Amino acid sequence: MKQRQHRPADTVIVLDFETSGLSPGMGDRVIEVGAVRVEAGSITGRFQSLMNPGIRVSEFIEDYTGITNRMLQAAPSCRTVMAGFADFINDHHLVAHNASFDQRFLDAECQRIRRRYAGAFACSMLAARRVYPDAPNHKLGTLVAYNRLPTSGTFHRALADAEMTAHLWLGMLRDIRERYGIRHIAFSLMQELTRVPKAAVGRFMRQRG
């Protein structure tokens, strides 16, 4: 019997950045990157590094992330780390929680080192608003608790948040499969889902089930 082959296009990189603030346009920089490679429903690779942005981060960011200016002074440069991260991403599709935030920083940091990435982004927060409309809110930590997903107990560090986002993503794929009987959920379907009006999600999914 011929075994069903996993499609390479199913591989996604789930990423999370810790940053010096909210806006690269205002001069904020990435200070830590964490990411996992998800293939055929499992985490098969990890990438994590602090990076020295060449600027001091605020006390708020030190408290929020636990990443201190002393730690950043000892870290490799953004240029070095981002070059390695661009290799890790390769041409895979990308997932992040509130992806527009991470995409802005990825674009800005890649532009600085003149690297490009070919994959498209999907947002786990926009998907979760549609898959779990009854959750108390759609913060990453709340969704992890709401769905009783695995967690290391660490929050607001890049690799820990990326791993939780990966479990959230895989959990949504499982729940959509069970709820709507869709056997293969392509990345493009998840992207489309995040653009469907919330009131039309059931009809959209049943049309594809």
Add this chain to the structure above:
DNA sequence: TGCCAGGCCCTCTTTAGGGCCTT
């Protein structure tokens, strides 16, 4: 000079405003 994110999404909307979510 002083200020500064930005996109999604809901509603007491659409000639707008404000909460959510990310650091």
